[in-house]
Amino acid sequence: MTTGTPAAPKAPKTPKAAAPKTPKPAAAPKPAAAPKASATTQAQSQMSLLPAYAQLGESATVALAELPPNSDLIGPAPTDAFASNIKEFGVIQPILLQRRTNGTYIVAGGRRRVKAARLAGMRTVPALVYPVGWVSIEVLTTIENEQRSDNAAADLAACESLIAQGANEAVISEATGKSVAGIRNLLRLKGLIPELRTAFNEGKFKDSVAFKIIGLKPDDQRRLISTLAKDGRLINKDVDLIIASTIQPKPAAPAVAATPATAAPAAAVDDDEEEDTRPWYEQVIDLVKQIQALAPADATDIGEIADDLLKFAEYAAAQAVATP
Known part of the structure; x- marks a missing residue:
């Protein structure tokens, strides 16, 4: 039997040194979110309502x-x-x-x-x-x-x-x-x-005429178009006439017939006092102006009623002049 040279024992494997792990860099902190712009700020930025810098023309x-x-x-x-x-x-x-x-x-x-x-x-x-x-x-x-x-x-x-x-x-x-x-x-x-x-x-x-006009309904505003076409302009009086024509006088309360037993004695008539023969609307205008002068400033309800009465009486006067 042939005897061979015994094989040299294998050297034990040197274990590979593990490569040191490089630590991952820490994540950078996220920047704080910018505060959300308000709707006002967004609108200003979008439309440049407020300039960001001075500009000389x-x-x-x-x-x-x-x-x-x-x-x-x-x-x-x-x-x-x-x-x-x-x-x-x-x-x-x-x-x-x-x-x-x-x-x-x-x-x-x-x-x-x-x-x-x-x-x-x-x-x-x-x-x-x-x-x-x-x-x-x-x-x-x-x-x-x-x-x-x-x-x-x-x-x-x-x-x-x-x-x-x-x-x-x-x-x-x-x-x-x-x-x-x-x-x-x-x-x-x-x-x-x-x-x-x-x-x-x-x-x-x-402008003053425009602000009066917007108080009218559209149909009443259209009544001004003919005046505008005729005169080429509108003034306060034109609008006042339309306003007066839209005021409906309140119906008078039904008169209560007085019985003979309760009838009030006839008022004594001053012989020296002359009867006012002016048209009714002129008398109303004078009375309303007296009310306006006597009413306190804080009596707004009275003031508004007086204004309406005055406009109605002035409109009636204008109609009487226009229609002899």
């Missing part, structure tokens, strides 16, 4: 031909005195414009000045030009009107546009400086029927 001389036509400029036409002033002295106070990216302009303030300059035959006007997007055009319009004479028609259009974009009364108040109550009162003018709203935008009646 760029002084420029702009050709009137580059501005929108008069038919697109909401508000009253310039008075003869105002137009004459512009013709003599020119436009001293620059108008406010916003320039679109395509180079066209939006008139934010100074619509009457633009119309008067055109009447005067001017070709250019001084302007302060702001870029579109810096602040809402409606806010710029309202602020300009607050710093100058009111233009309720333009303010109403501006507020309606802002509300359509998502703003509420509080946001508009903060951005423009108008009180919330003032904004709500202005929005009441939405009650004008379309034909009268158009006439209001064209300056054919004053």
